[in-house]
Amino acid sequence: MDLTQLEMFNAVAQTGSITQAAQVVHRVPSNLTTRIRQLEADLGVELFIRESQRLRLSPAGHSFLRYSQQILALVDEARMVVAGDEPQGLFSLGALESTAAVRIPETLARYNQRYPKIQFDLATGPSGTMIDGVLEGSLSAAFVDGPVMHPGLEGMPVYQEEMMIVAANGHPKISRASDVNGTSIYAFRANCSYRRHFESWFQADHATPGRIHEMESYHGMLACVIAGAGLALMPRSMLESMPGHHQVEAWPLAEKWRWLTTWLVWRRGAKSRQLEAFIELLDEPPAD
Template identity: 40%
Template sequence: IALTETGSVTATAKALNRVPSAITTRIQNVESQLGKVLFIKSRGKFHPTGEGHLLYESALKIIELVTSAEDQVTRPRPGGRFRIGALDSMAATRLPRPLARLYQNHQSISVELMTGISRTLLNAVLSYELDAAFIADAPIDDRLERMPVYCEELVIIAAANFPLIKHPHDLCRTTLLAFQDGCSYRDKLTTWLKSAGIRPVRLAEMSSYHAILGAVSAGMGAGVVPKAILETFPSTELISVHPFDRAHSSVTTDLIWRKNEKTANVIALIEILRALE
């Protein structure tokens, strides 16, 4: 870089605090290694060849990247890949607005969104697969830090003609439609049933809330969903909605991240969530 910009071995040596012979030897070594002539001397000045100029431009980009990386470490700013996990329902209802604001405010951030059940997302944060995640009823864990974000109301849904559900016994002969084991919302419903000594007669595991809503509307059974997800279902006339015991139907969603790893991206997201409260 210095030789291209100065055109002088002497000036380059002075700038780099080296002897001129060291600069000459270094250039010769690089040319020998690459098998290309990088400089031509004309009228007492060194001029880069086409290959030399290409190497010069690439070297400038490398210096810029290294400087940017060092700056990010010493003075972190939001940017780069941001891996976020969220419950399926939250990704559809709560997250679009804060994520849109995050993109507007920090255009160098690239979000990668992973959806899943709470246990899967928790493990992904702890195993460094995610930078942060929104999960329901996050367990106490010294390896994590958290921030309460939303309070969700869960409701039981059944077919439109299903009798009123007031007590766990009203579901004793009904197939339950839910996510796989490890889903916080499923745990809430089964805990409510167990409080009355009821075990599901049958359980069908689904991979999405829209699958649950579709199966419920077809009369396959009953399920539990966040009330907010019903706004995304176009055929609400096909289902009935049943609130249940508040001690079991109220869920707090936390944003979690690894302890002592509140990155600039996590801080930016937290600031946006607080601004949108």
Template identity: 40%
Template structure:
């Protein structure tokens, strides 16, 4: 069946971490002969040498070190699994996911008001790409997430909350851009794969038969915008992000075709599983009780506008 086993991983990791069989055995409350035997069995099953036998010690091979790195992750996840089961499902913290752009431009005002209304709620705001956030939501790592269209989230409830205009930004070394070919050879600066905006940029370039020269992947809008300002390449960002960054004054903004520019941000969550913290947030965002995706998008168009105005007013 499986070639690896958590006890094996623990043993290999301990041999490397503690510098030998005897010390590992001591720490694990085993006898050295068992440690040796288990290591050899694992090596045989996997068909790789995890250690080089040098003198009277074991020296980890490249593959031994690789396995130790994975062993750490597996053992940590195993501990987490047992802890989660013991604790049951307790949410002491409201874990909320958001796009980096939304976190910087739209959420501060919302969360400030939320904190005033619910000072006892401890919030942990994590950022990521749309794909990654939906994954974490599915796995119950986070309770809700602000994500960008387009997304596919079957079984999740969604509420459109913000409208964004996406724009192409470049350094001043680039002239007027109406089509991809106007860019010439260029470097893409974007979030990792899984980011809706990146996908749009790649689609747009693809429509014009262009391929980017190279890609720099950053996980921070200040870094992306500042690099574009420095003339390193181009990026697609929501216009709302530019308002908060000084480096934006040093970039050139190019409108995109309407079908690419228009973008809506949605809040996603598991239907029927809302904590009071999430309900409070949805109330703040002007939510009507959501049943499914289609009707709520029509019902909530007016309140979305009401949410946007005070945020803009705050920044002006």
């Protein structure tokens, strides 16, 4: 069974004639006769009652007609979603928690206002989880720590983040990892690129963090740091957005480690119209 057969079946059902249906679908009558017979053979039922030069739907044909119409309507809707003048349909976006909280709220608001027919969905998580979602197809695109060199992905740099090491209020200045060798740290799960960056900063100075406490949010990390329970690494933009950031000490990492770039990535060759519309908004200057 294929879409062409369904279109032929609908045409015959509407006209009651192979000849007239052939004109509707721009095929020769013999081709319609053959394809309808093939469809009936596939289904194992007679779809039409044949009366001399006329064809009437059989009881099975009436039941099948409803489903064939629904299938063809869904196909037309899908075609409109991907090729219509106004972007619409599902757009699933992934983002780092800091990006979702600080960088993109205004863009998302303008996106929803400008394209009300798009069904928007946002998921947050570490870079590894977001990349997996894009590769699996559950996410249309995602903001991750870049650059991303995976052959199955395309992307573009969007934001530059200044990485800050955060300590309890009154803590002596931290200039290098050996200054805090053995100190407990708070971080996301192991597939978080910021956590790997933090651990690499220690390793490059031949130092080792103490216990690594896995957290689910920056707010939780900050609360633990304020309590004097350890250190955290987070983007300056995220830190300065949170209540309580005045209750800690914070310093940028040394220049080699200081900056990380957030990329927007998507599957190679799969830039949808919804994604193109989103990228256009990213390129627009922020509202006054």
